[in-house]
Amino acid sequence: MKPRENSLLPLEDAREAALFFVVGALCFLAALAALSAKSTYGAARAWTAEVEGEFTVSLNGADATASAEAAKLLAKVEGVETARAFTDAEINALLEPNFGQSGLPSDLPVPRLIAVTAEKGTDDLGPRLSQALHDGGYDAAVDAHSEWAGDVRHMLSVSRIAALSIVALLSATAIAVIAFATHAALLARRDIVDVLHIAGARDRFIAGLFERRFWLLGLRAGTVGALVALASVAVLIALGRSGAERTGLLPQLSLDFPDLAVLVVTPVIAGLAARIAAGITVMRALRTVM
Amino acid sequence: MTQLRPDMFEEAAVRLDSVSLRYDSSEEILSGIDLVLKPGSFSFLTGASGAGKSSLLKLLYLAQSPTRGEVSLFGRPTSRLSRDQLSALRRRVGVVFQEFRLLGHLTAYENVVLPLRVMGRKETQYRRDVEELLTWVGLGERLHKRPETLSGGEQQRVAIARAVVTQPSLLIADEPTGNVDPDMAARLMRLFYELNKRLGTTVIIATHDLGLIRQIDAPVYRLANGLLVQESGEAAPAARRRTDPMRAMP
Numbered sequence: 001m002k003p004r005e006n007s008l009l010p011l012e013d014a015r016e017a018a019l020f021f022v023v024g025a026l027c028f029l030a031a032l033a034a035l036s037a038k039s040t041y042g043a044a045r046a047w048t049a050e051v052e053g054e055f056t057v058s059l060n061g062a063d064a065t066a067s068a069e070a071a072k073l074l075a076k077v078e079g080v081e082t083a084r085a086f087t088d089a090e091i092n093a094l095l096e097p098n099f100g101q102s103g104l105p106s107d108l109p110v111p112r113l114i115a116v117t118a119e120k121g122t123d124d125l126g127p128r129l130s131q132a133l134h135d136g137g138y139d140a141a142v143d144a145h146s147e148w149a150g151d152v153r154h155m156l157s158v159s160r161i162a163a164l165s166i167v168a169l170l171s172a173t174a175i176a177v178i179a180f181a182t183h184a185a186l187l188a189r190r191d192i193v194d195v196l197h198i199a200g201a202r203d204r205f206i207a208g209l210f211e212r213r214f215w216l217l218g219l220r221a222g223t224v225g226a227l228v229a230l231a232s233v234a235v236l237i238a239l240g241r242s243g244a245e246r247t248g249l250l251p252q253l254s255l256d257f258p259d260l261a262v263l264v265v266t267p268v269i270a271g272l273a274a275r276i277a278a279g280i281t282v283m284r285a286l287r288t289v290m
Numbered sequence: 291m292t293q294l295r296p297d298m299f300e301e302a303a304v305r306l307d308s309v310s311l312r313y314d315s316s317e318e319i320l321s322g323i324d325l326v327l328k329p330g331s332f333s334f335l336t337g338a339s340g341a342g343k344s345s346l347l348k349l350l351y352l353a354q355s356p357t358r359g360e361v362s363l364f365g366r367p368t369s370r371l372s373r374d375q376l377s378a379l380r381r382r383v384g385v386v387f388q389e390f391r392l393l394g395h396l397t398a399y400e401n402v403v404l405p406l407r408v409m410g411r412k413e414t415q416y417r418r419d420v421e422e423l424l425t426w427v428g429l430g431e432r433l434h435k436r437p438e439t440l441s442g443g444e445q446q447r448v449a450i451a452r453a454v455v456t457q458p459s460l461l462i463a464d465e466p467t468g469n470v471d472p473d474m475a476a477r478l479m480r481l482f483y484e485l486n487k488r489l490g491t492t493v494i495i496a497t498h499d500l501g502l503i504r505q506i507d508a509p510v511y512r513l514a515n516g517l518l519v520q521e522s523g524e525a526a527p528a529a530r531r532r533t534d535p536m537r538a539m540p
Contacts, residue, residue, distance in 0.1 A: 008407065010395035195391050198351055199405040199452075200381030202374055290355050290376065 009209050019181040020221045023174055023270060027225025030170040031266045035233055035259055037163030044156035051145040053118035058111040060139040067112035070138055077132045079122035086113040179277040182214060186285050207282040211275045218274025222267025230263050301365030303329045303460050303492040304350055309359035311345055319345050321516035327494060332486045334503050335496040337513035343496040347464050351385045352376055381409060384453030388465035390445045392437040399433040402451045427451050443474035454485055463495045467502060475502060
């Protein structure tokens with residue numbers, strides 16, 4: 001059997017092993033940052049969508065019966081999906097962190113609460129609720145959750161932008177590192193490039209050798225980085241689930257289809273970035289010779 | 291009356307018109323060189339170390355642009371050619387370097403076929419021819435050896451096989467016998483001579499080995515102080531030698 005022809009470029013050397021590690025690490029961080037950005041975005045959307053249509057109505061000087069009647073009144077307002085009066089037990093549970101399990105003093109005036117949920121796409125429900133309660137003769141205050149959700153939404157958007165910036169920065173760093181490494185590889189293999197050049201190889205042919213080499217390097221390093229990111233996310237999910245009781249407002253890492261797509265795309269982007277960086281670097285270097 | 295010969299109408303394989311070369315701000319290494327090598331000719335280039343022989347050859351194998359003047363190969367002024375056209379022209383030129391310049395990670399066979407791979411040829415098209423060529427240069431049993439396991443003479447023969455595998459129109463050799471013993475040097479010269487006679491390849495060999503030069507009746511160009519002077523050959527018939535190199539060589 002005849003031996004297979006070797007590549008015109010020698011096998012990887014120590015420099016490329018180091019580059020493999022750097023690109024892999026950058027891809028790991030980029031994939032993790034992308035997943036975090038996506039989770040933050042998803043959490044922000046889900047959470048804000050949830051609170052956008054929620055209202056809490058406080059009835060002053062009302063008992064349980066009046067509260068139930070007010071809830072019925074509110075349920076008839078256009079755009080209201082549900083209106084439910086809180087039971088004594090629910091109110092006590094809400095106040096428990098402040099007053100303990102012994103319950104409230106009987107002479108303490110506590111407002112009755114009604115939870116109202118708006119139908120999807122309903123705008124400006126708050127004023128209509130206030131008007132309905134006023135018309136019904138209730139002394140009430142309507143609290144739209146969306147008003148105080150704004151700060152949280154703003155914080156989540158900042159977090160999302162920060163995560164996306166980190167992804168962009170890591171990608172740019174990876175490309176710069178690859179370009180630098182390609183240039184170093186080109187200098188180290190100047191003898192090979194010279195021989196190919198003198199043998200009549202077109203610039204495109206020589207660049208193609210380096211492009212293939214770095215495409216594979218980026219692809220493999222990116223795959224390793226993405227797999228490590230996948231493992232890390234799996235661990236974070238497991239840890240998150242074990243202590244999930246008080247993490248409702250925090251972004252939850254998940255592994256749904258878009259997350260897996262991020263992990264699949266990461267090595268491809270790394271490979272393409274490496275290939276393009278290598279191609280540009282080699283073509284530029286070759287243009288300095290005749 | 292001058293008798294017309296067919297080669298008078300052929301384009302020169304190599305033509306240098308008032309070519310000068312300097313590196314950066316140094317003094318001119320070559321000054322106003324004029325040279326014409328006819329197709330199928332065999333020439334020597336000689337001169338002391340540092341005289342500029344390698345620099346002149348670099349101009350011929352298009353690794354260097356002249357500072358002034360024009361280098362034409364096969365009738366084409368190279369200063370007007372695109373990079374791709376220059377690459378195409380380089381494929382018609384075989385080069386043998388004094389230091390061989392073999393690629394260490396490739397076998398002898400792979401080094402030889404490198405120019406064919408550059409040209410995009412399929413291995414099925416050339417494998418048998420290349421094996422024959424390597425057998426012809428005495429390396430039939432060492433096809434799959436890497437350069438580091440070959441002797442200096444064997445490496446030089448691999449380099450020569452690589453230079454001629456595409457049957458180039460022009461063969462340039464820079465001190466091709468500088469790293470081999472006298473017997474091997476004579477055998478290599480015989481190879482060049484056979485290539486010239488059998489395939490009509492234009493050959494120019496840079497050497498300072500006067501013993502080798504004396505073995506072949508060919509024009510000798512000497513570089514000194516940046517100037518090129520023809521010492522023997524058509525312009526100096528008195529200096530011609532009539533030795534048959536095929537008889538003189540081992």
